[in-house]
Amino acid sequence: MTAVDRGRYTCMISALSAGGRQVTAMKARELVRGSVVVGDVVSLAGDVSGAPGTLARIVRVRPRTSVLRRSADDTDPVERVIVANAEQLGIVTALAGPPPRPRLIDRFLVAAYDAALDPLLLLTKADLAGAGDILAIYAPLGLRYVVSGRPLTEAVLGELRALLADRVSVLVGHSGVGKSTLVNALIPDASRAVGTVSPVTGRGRHTSSSVVALPLPGGGWIIDTPGLRSFGLGHISADRVVQAFPDLAEGVAGCPPGCTHLGPDCALDAWVAEHDGGGALAARLDSLRRLLRSREGRDDG
Numbered sequence: 029m030t031a032v033d034r035g036r037y038t039c040m041i042s043a044l045s046a047g048g049r050q051v052t053a054m055k056a057r058e059l060v061r062g063s064v065v066v067g068d069v070v071s072l073a074g075d076v077s078g079a080p081g082t083l084a085r086i087v088r089v090r091p092r093t094s095v096l097r098r099s100a101d102d103t104d105p106v107e108r109v110i111v112a113n114a115e116q117l118g119i120v121t122a123l124a125g126p127p128p129r130p131r132l133i134d135r136f137l138v139a140a141y142d143a144a145l146d147p148l149l150l151l152t153k154a155d156l157a158g159a160g161d162i163l164a165i166y167a168p169l170g171l172r173y174v175v176s177g178r179p180l181t182e183a184v185l186g187e188l189r190a191l192l193a194d195r196v197s198v199l200v201g202h203s204g205v206g207k208s209t210l211v212n213a214l215i216p217d218a219s220r221a222v223g224t225v226s227p228v229t230g231r232g233r234h235t236s237s238s239v240v241a242l243p244l245p246g247g248g249w250i251i252d253t254p255g256l257r258s259f260g261l262g263h264i265s266a267d268r269v270v271q272a273f274p275d276l277a278e279g280v281a282g283c284p285p286g287c288t289h290l291g292p293d294c295a296l297d298a299w300v301a302e303h304d305g306g307g308a309l310a311a312r313l314d315s316l317r318r319l320l321r322s323r324e325g326r327d328d329g
Contacts, residue, residue, distance in 0.1 A: 029064060029065070029066055029067065029068045029069075029070055029086075029241075030050075030066060030240065030241040030242070031066060031238065031239070031240045031241065032064075032065075032066065032238065032239070033238065035054065035055075036052055036053070036054060036083075037052070037053045037054065037055065037064060037070075037086060038050055038051075038052060038053075039051045039052075039053050039070060039072060039084070039086070040243075041072075041076060041078070048243075049078040050078055051072065051076050051077075051078045051082075051084050052078075052082070052083055052084070053070075053072055053074075053083065053084040053085060053086050054083055054084075054085055054086070055085070055086050056073075056085050056086060056087045059086065059087075059089070062108075062109065063089060064086055064089055065109050065110070065111060065112050065239075066111055066112070066239045066240065066241050066251060067111045067112040067113040067114055067196065067198075067241060067251060068089050068090070068092070068112045068113065069089075069090040069113065070086045070087075070088065070089050070090065071086070071087050071088040071089075071090070072084045072085065072086060072087065073085045073087045092112045092113055093113050094112070094113055094114055094115070094143050094144055094145060095109055095111075095112055095143055096109070096110045096111045096112075096114055096117065096139060096140075096143050096145065096198060097109050097110065097139065097142075097143065097263055098110060098139065098256075098259050098260050098261070098263075099260035099261065099262035099263045100260050100262070101258070101260045101262060102260050102261055102262045102319070102322040102323045102325075103262055103322075103323065103324075103325045104260060104262045105262045105263055106262070106263070107262075107263035110198075110239065110253060111198045111239060111251050111253070113196060114143075114145055114196045114197065114198040114251060115145065115146065115195045115196045115197065116145055116146045116147075116148055116191075116192070116195050116196070116197040116198070117136065117139070117140040117143075117145040117146070117147050117148065117197070117198055117200065118148045118150050118192075118197050118198065118199040118200070118250075119133055119136045119137070119140075119147060119148065119149050119150065119200060119201060120150045120152060120199055120200065120201035120205045120206060120207045120210065121133060121149065121150070121151055121152070121162065121201060121205055122151075122152050122153045122156075122204065122205040122206055123151055123152065123153050123154055123156060123157040123158065123159055123162065124153055124156035124157035125153055125156055125204070126202070126204050126205065128151075128162050129202065130162070130165055130311065130315065131315050131318060131319075132202060132256075132258075132259065133149075133162075133166075134272075134273075134312075134315045134316075134319065135259040135261060135319070136200055136259060137169075137272055138261055138264060138268070138269055138272040138319070139259065139261065139264075141268075141271065141272040142264050142268055142272070145198075146172075147171055147172075148171070148172050148173070148174070148191060148197070149162075149166060149171045149172070149173035149174075150173070150174050150176070150188075150199075150201075150210065151163075151173060151174070151175045151176070152176050152177075152178075152205060152206035152209070152210070153176075153177065153178065153205075153206060154175050154176060154177040155177035155178050159175045164306060164308050165308045165311060165312065167308070168274075168275035168308070168309075169274065169275055172191065174187050174188055174191065176188075176206075176210075180209070180210075180213045185213055185214065188210070188214060189214065189244075189246070192214070192244060192248050192250060193244070193246060193247055193248050194247045194248045195248050195249075196241075196248065196249045196251070197248070197249070197250050197251065198250075198251040198253060199211070199250065199251065199252055199253060200253055200256060200259075201255065201256070202255050202256055202257050203255025203256075203257070204255065205255075207252060207253075207255070208252065211242065211250060211252050214244060214245075214250065215242050215243075215244065215245065215250070218242050218252075238254065239251060239252070239253050239254070240252055261319065261322075261323065262323060266288070266320055266323060269316070269319050269320060269323070270289065270316065270320075273312060273315075273316050275309065275312060276296060276299075276300075276309070276312060276313060276316065278299065278303075279295060279296045279299030279300060279303075280295075280296065282295035282299060283295045283296065288320065289316065289317065289320060290317060290320055290321065296313055297313075300313050
């Protein structure tokens with residue numbers, strides 16, 4: 029399933045069996061609200077010809093291999109499924125205009141690890157600022173990354189295509205970071221709206237308003253999502269949040285049983301002070317604690 033618009037679902041019939049045609053469908057009554065999302069593999073009944081004016085029915089959603097989720101905020105345990113069956117999470121971050129937000133990157137990483145998606149860091153607007161500081165923060169995680177400037181070069185596009193080929197990848201990031209620019213460069217007929225950054229707030233203006241899956245030339249899919257200014261993790265346990273910071277795992281191992289990592293008995297402070305050469309570990313510990321406090325309604329994360 030590739031898109032949803034006002035109760036109508038766009039589905040792609042398997043290229044192997046039916047030429048890759050698009051079919052518009054509605055959801056069968058027995059399927060509850062929110063039970064079908066972009067990326068789902070579904071079974072259809074009724075008219076599946078794809079002819080203008082025809083409408084099929086989605087009668088079954090097949091078991092999902094992965095689910096990317098978020099909550100309204102960190103104190104709300106109710107999850108909202110964004111995308112199903114993705115394999116890779118492309119975290120798009122501008123190096124300037126708007127400036128990078130490492131704490132939001134950390135939230136996306138927590139969601140990626142929770143959903144068992146391979147994270148990919150996509151750093152844009154390198155013509156405005158260098159990537160060294162951000163890369164230093166995430167170097168201990170061994171993340172794959174691509175750095176791009178404007179205009180996008182064929183070398184960068186080739187690197188991106190190789191990382192996305194034959195995989196289902198979902199792009200996330202806040203408004204104005206260049207997600208739609210990347211999609212349009214990879215898929216020239218995608219025609220995703222490109223936004224600008226407000227000169228008053230320094231924040232990106234929302235352009236893409238819906239989740240949509242697009243086939244990549246040569247194989248694979250890319251799923252574009254609307255710009256996100258927040259990403260709630262209320263559905264993820266505190267232990268899972270901590271596990272999403274593997275660069276702090278050695279310090280966590282020295283903590284007392286049941287440590288919340290927020291109190292004075294936490295061993296992380298001493299461990300970071302001993303092992304942090306350039307301040308990156310201290311920034312990561314600060315981000316972890318903000319996330320943990322935010323889940324308790326004690327901090328804005």
